[in-house]
Amino acid sequence: MSDSALSRVNLFDSRADHASVAVESPLAYSLQRSGAPAPSAASRVVLREQAFLGHLILRGGAIVLDEALREVLDTGLPGRPNTLSWDASGERSIQWLSPDEWLLIVPGGEAFAVERRLRERLADASFAIVDVSGGQTLLTLEGEAVPELLMKSVVYDVDPSHFAVGKGVNTVFAKATAIVRRSGETRWELVVRRSFADYCYRWLLDAGEEYAIGVER
Amino acid sequence: MFQIYCPYCEELREEEEFHPKGQAHIVRPADPEACSDEEWGDYLFFRDNPRGIHHEMWVHAVGCRKFFNVTRHTVSYAILETYKIGEQPSVTAEPSAGEAAASTADVRQGVRA
């Protein structure tokens, strides 16, 4: 059963061995071209790229996916639209993107194993899993000026009194798009597409200048 | 600039996240080959264009990527309701000539209808 289900899709581990292959994150060019101001005591925003994580798009019905995730990752789907759930370690997150679409982010190197286990568990259910790890990157923003920096950049209401920890939305970011998530009291995350990453990075540096934005490398 | 309630995200979102997609409930004829040129042209190009209550389709393009329908007043721009594809509006104006014809012929079926 599960063998035949697996055979009907092309299950392909596109991750290389990072020890033997030169790897470039989506911000590699930007860091070289635009530089990375070092964080200082004056920095009210600090940016860091969490490169090379595993990003999987899950499609399908909430109930079956929830069950499978609980089994495979020991954490279920977030219960409400535009929210996230994390596993106990906080290293794996699942974000609602649409009624039949979620973004699962796992530590680098885990994506393929997770995909395989989910596929095995889901077998003949109606679902899809797509690895998009190479196509996006996660940036964390920390500091007291993050909400104001985000107000310069996105149309969504990011006032901390409105945007609770655990919320995440896909929205317009300047003239690109980004997923905005709040993972802690003063910690926010952006998921940006690779091809727009340089634009988003330059935008953040420019808009963050007045907050003495620093970039941790 | 509009603020639109996305029936899938279940919250009000800014117009910049959406794209308007024209009149709602335009159904592709089930058997195109049976359509006359005139019927096909009507399906492709002819639209209600009311000054008042209008049902239109939008997509939450930068959001959940779902299509849905909006009942909006085309003069006041007030949004009277939004509803999922496959659902019918609860706020309606008098049916237009085109709508009346379509409903008597009972050709409306499928989720877009």
Add this chain to the structure above:
Amino acid sequence: MQRYSGFGLVKHALSHHEHWERQWRNPTPKKQYDVIIVGGGGHGLATAYYLAKEHGITNVAVVEKGWLGGGNTARNTTIVRSNYLWDEAAALYEHSMKLWEGLSQDINYNVMFSQRGVLNLGHTLQDMRDIQRRVNANRLNGIDSEVLDADGVQQIVPILDCSKRARYPVMGASWQPRAGVARHDAVAWGYARAADALGVDLLQNTEVTGFKIRDGQVYGVHTNRGDIEAKTIGCVTAGNSGVLAKMAGFRLPLESHPLQALVSEPLKPILDTVVMSNHVHGYISQSDKGDLVIGAGIDGYNGYGQRGSFPTVEHTLQAIVEMFPIFSRVRMNRQWGGIVDTCPDACPILSKTPVKGLFFNCGWGTGGFKATPGSGHVFAASLAKGEMHPIAAPFSIDRFHTGALVDEHGAAGVAH
């Protein structure tokens, strides 16, 4: 009609301007006319004028629900050009251009048609291919048009940023020297005054509420001021065409959208030509009063509110400042919106309808103002003869069934 001239002006000044006559009468509607024009905008008034002047049909009423020239005539950015791609469109707009060139004298009203030239910029290789295609077509159609490279553009508009710094550097442009701008209100008033002088009744504050149709033939309209009869009726009601069609029992292949425009505060002369860019999406000219007149885009939704969404204005000004960085500190005075009836192929409808005797002239989208004289001229001929004028014929409603569209989209993304 009191003739206008510089000499007359002096004479009136000496008598404290106490003897100026009304520019048009305020007549009581008659029961019956030979022709009724529904819509007292530029196109409707021009139609009435040419009916009277060229076809001797003077028993004509123009029925206007508000004030003359109060629709898109009063709300556009006044650009006049004829460098359209397709033969059918080029013929129509060039016909119009020729009429523009003698219009002030013809109607004895200075419409300030200023042939300061129009540049359509190209920013990509495909833009330049499209420009070359259009200019070549224009030339073989007898329309003045040429391709300029970036240096040529810079010579004409020194303040335009033609450097490589730009996100989408200017690669060249099409240039139509005979194109330009005109004073929009004056066009409506001039045609109104000239039509009135020939006997046309201009009925303002008269709203059509329905059509009188018998056996598929129209014979009049219901209005808020009573019924008025005529066996030939031309509807020229941009922004309302769909509503009127519905009254007559049919639908049109068009949607009404908001189109926004804005002006800066008045400035000393700095830009003496019209600059349009499809790619970065903005167009600009400077009025005789000194305002920078800037066109914004169409909003994607249907709307009769004469206003659109603010991001459209933002994107337009981004484009303007991208092209003209020196305007960053100039200030925007006012914005407004018109209602444009857009057809799927970005071309108008000049057509008979399923109702005999009822003609529609609509769907000009964003390109209506420049066509005013030509549209009125060929529509008048069509109404007078009962058959569409050859220039108007390709723009019939039928094309949406046969597939014979005149697709100006490629050439006229922002067709102003």
Add this chain to the structure above:
Amino acid sequence: MNQQVQRLAQGGRIDRSRPLGFTFNGQTYQGYHGDTLASALLANGVDIVNRSFKYSRPRGIVAAGAEEPNAVVQLGASEAAQVPNVRATQQALYDGLVARSTNGWPSVQKDLMGLVGKVGGKFMPPGFYYKTFMAPASMWMTYEKYIRKSAGLGRSPAEADPDIYDHLNRHCEVLVIGAGPAGLAAALAAARSGVRVILADEQEEMGGSLLDSRESLDGKPAAEWAAEVLDELSGLANVTLLPRTTANGYHDHNFVTLHERRTEHLADSAPRTAQGARQSRARMHRVRAGQVILATGAHERPLVYAGNDVPGNLVAGAVSTYIRRYGVVPGNKLVLSVSNDYAYRAALDWHDAGREVVAIVDAREAPDGDLVGAARERGIRVITGSAVIEAKGANRVSAARVAKIDIDGFRVAGPAETLACDCVASSGGYSPVIHLASHTGARPTWNDDILGFVPTLVDGVLASGAAHGIYALGEVLADGVAVGSRAAAATRGEAAEIALPACQAISESPACALYQVPHEKPTLRAPKQFVDLQNDVTAAAIELATREGFESIEHVKRYTAMGFGTDQGKLGNINGMAIAARCLERTIPEVGTTVFRPNYTPVTFGAIVGRHCGALFDPERYTALHQWHVENGAEFEDVGQWKRPWYYPRKQGGKQESMHEAVARECRAVREGVGILDASTLGKIDIQGPDAREFLARIYTNKWEKLAVGKCRYGLMCKDDGMVTDDGVTSCLADNHFVMTTTTGGAAAILEWLELWHQTEWPELDVTFTSVTDHWATMTVTGPKSRALLAELTDDIDLDRDSFKFMDWREGTVAGVPARVFRISFTGELTFEINVQAHYAMHVWKALFEHGKKYDLTPYGTETMHVLRAEKGFIIVGQDTDGSVTPEDLGMQWCVGYDKPFSWIGKRALTRSDTARSDRKQLVGLRPKDPKVVLEEGAQIVFDPNHAIPMPMVGHVTSSYYSPTLDSGFALAVVKGGQQRMGESVYLPMADGSVHEAEITSTIFIDPKGERQHV
């Protein structure tokens, strides 16, 4: 050397310990911190601040706020920092401010154009330009040049802006616009309820009319109450206070744009922060509010009388503001002409400042309110039933002519008395500031009790205080609290207690309706009575317009230009409507009002643009290999938002190759050796689900049911009108799994297109679509030596031609990286498209070049790609098609599944009568008779080159290049009935008069049997 002759020794809210130097028209002056430029000019006794636009008449300051029509100046010390058309009444003074009048030559004092205005003014009635300059027709452009020269106010800077601007997207439950008594009370009530409140006010200091009020609250000056409230508000976390911030536009669904002038009170260019960071000169707050409270106050209307534009004529309230707020008395001897009690304040303030009030001229017969009593107590002469009918003076008011008037009969009812004075202040009542409410398109309604329009409000908008026609301070405060509480309750705020401050009620006698003051002479003959000072519109002009048949108020406005200025008629519009109403014998509500549009006051383009300019105007999308392209000297082409390498000119001996040379070299490399293209920008969509195949069959024109796993197929996509909209290769990864490629520019639109059909028409199909464009990097290795090169980098993919065939794909590793490799070809050569996760693209690309050295692996760009594909007759959607081309027009019937069971998207339209014509424009090849000629792309094609203009055109060139392989130019073109005209000649008449001849050929120029890609 303090020359501040009109400055009082004490009083006002200025700081006399902080003097500020500034220059106006080259003269140096001094003012104080807290001044506006206008108050500082008045303090220095500067009467003439500008020349008028049409008649070049001298003009002075008439108002103290946003309604000022005259004091419009050019600001800026350097060229780049120029700001045109700054309203001096709204410009805070700073040290070193440089300003100039916008009109006046050679100077604003001695203006030569003024003579022209004086003599020629008579010949410039409204619309004079419509009636003249018509003969000879050829002269209009010359006339126009001179007309244009005399137009305009300030000038644009000639240099780029040194400053930056930004946006903040804000959300709040309650937005309060205006921080006067109503706004403060409303904000306080809303804020205490706990909801998010934004309070915005356009002035330097919040408090509005409380700042110059004569009244007390709780026994203290009203300004102190304001300070206390502001103190509380600024301490609340849920409140944002935005001073110097104008609500310039109300947009749908309570979206309000606020324009914050962040540094304009400091310098003409934004100073850096203490930390050395740039800060924005202005900021646009894009606010989405639950409830909007308009507490925008009212504008005082001046009276319209002869000579009312001579410097020294002011609105009454401005006189009070200058005295009480800035310690400046704008003259020595005042005549005050009023229709209401409230304006008496000006005389009281003037008198209390120790200057002479010559008389108060009141149009009412028997005014008896408290303020009237206060004036009489001070011994001020009050002349009733009268008005100032004319102000005398050239560059400054020297006298006022006062007479009894008959308002209903619109006539002067008695002899005029001339009162010597240097200032005439007037008040014809108050107009609620309804602009923002009008931005919705809702027409305001006339209220006879307050003689003004009150706003018509849409859902979610409330008005409070003077903006709604409530003027008495105690009532305003109570209204503010009530409205603020209501707004908070509507947004789920908790009810809060607000104790209103004690406020003394003032009795007022009713105002009378007076707009234009009659003159002894009829309006057309009287000295000019100005309605719109900025646009030089007179009462006579309005009368003349109505006489000429312009009866709609919109017509009057447009014919006279009334209200079209940068003040948008804040002072003049109601007066103008009243005059039109009088001329047309209608009432003001019958005449109606024109519609106010955004902006309330003008907004810097830069602020609207924000950060979306320069390097951030539009995103530049890069592939994972972008850095390599930059480092290797690529020229780039913009394709959508992508930057794609266009060609890679080589430098040899300091000389750089031309594009032609580079492209020829790149083409040869591919045809003879091996080239490589970064094709990562192609759209890639992962499609999964049991119905994926069925979906493809419906959306593509061709067949998909038999495409086997491991195989690829080219597909064409149409809209339902039968016109080609996209194309690309889709590969079968597994039974239920495909990956689709789209054109670079079409990627996002096609994904949405697929979702549209799936979500709205065929939800029963079990299939999902996910963009993987950014996940995969695509490297096209092409040319006869491509297999040899690739073989060096992979050991787990069998590259043998018989096992890995053309239109197959395989997976394995390339340079140690997991890869999918596709044998598809857009060049006609043996090709391997290597797809790897984008993180490893650079690694693989560099490895290819390392191993490619011996094959002279040559990177090529889009230009070479175009030449190579055109030689093979492969189309580019959007270049060879334009939305009016069917698959049949392209001669691609081989790619159309006529007998597919489902009537796929586009099929039905192909049989429409016009679409089925046999003489449609069809894609063909063209070979120029002269092989050296490269036809112009976009060249038009004719059959008969000798035909007169207009020439019948039968098609055009869509793609045209020089082929190094053919050593000849060649082209793709669409030609009417072209597929039946093989071998015939067509002609291309060019702009330079030359005519090219070309032969219609097949679209395939090289390797017609397609053998090379199969090797």
